[in-house]
Amino acid sequence: DIQMTQSPSVLSASVGDRVTLNCKASQNINKYLNWYQQKLGEAPKLLIYNTNNLQTGIPSRFSGSGSGTDYTLTISSLQPEDVATYFCFQHNSWPLTFGSGTKLEIK
Amino acid sequence: EVQLVESGGGLVQPGRSLKLSCAASGFTFSNYYMAWVRQAPTKGLEWVASITNSGGSTYYRDSVKGRFTISRDNAKSTLYLQMDSLRSEDTATYYCTRDDVAALFAYWGQGTLVTVSS
DSSP: OOOEEEEOSEEEEOTTOOEEEEEEESSOOTTOEEEEEEOTTSOOEEEEETTTEEOTTOOTTEEEEEETTEEEEEESSOOGGGOEEEEEEEOSSSSOEEOOOEEEEEO | OOEEEEEOOEEEOTTOOEEEEEEEESSOGGGSOEEEEEEOTTSOEEEEEEEOTTSOOEEEOGGGTTTEEEEEETTTTEEEEEEOSOOGGGOEEEEEEEOOSSOTTOEEOOOEEEEEOO
């Protein structure tokens, strides 16, 4: 199974900051990497698919990049409504696997 | 508008069965792959099973293989998850998801909670 490791597990930043979340796969996942946002008490929401494609309706302050085993989600200017847990997810091979999440907080 | 509404969760004893349903609306159900993803209380997300649009192929994580069955009724626009021989570690909120043309798990239901306990 492909292991997905996210870092940091908790991130505290100020409104307006540029924030970077990391995700590392245990083997090459060929850019088959999605990012999901989950707010407290809600279902996850797709933000980015296939590394760098912004899902319809998602603000342009969210962007994704990466290749091989290393991927990042960047929020260019952190907003209060971005408080959530963010999960990366690989769909390069079965079984499909998620990272353990990064909890993003506002300072 | 895409809507996915799960039902069928509840409290069940270890070793018993439960069947979850996901009623889909707002799109042509038979055109899309579907899946179940679960989340144990205060834990992360875990893919459970997927099914192709025709229902001809199914995929499972190892820990549920032989115990869970994913199926669909395209005429009723409904996805199912039959869960047998339930274990305490199956306790979770179960989400129904729909793929998009290029993106897996593009849409999610609100989830249904399954608690396995004596």
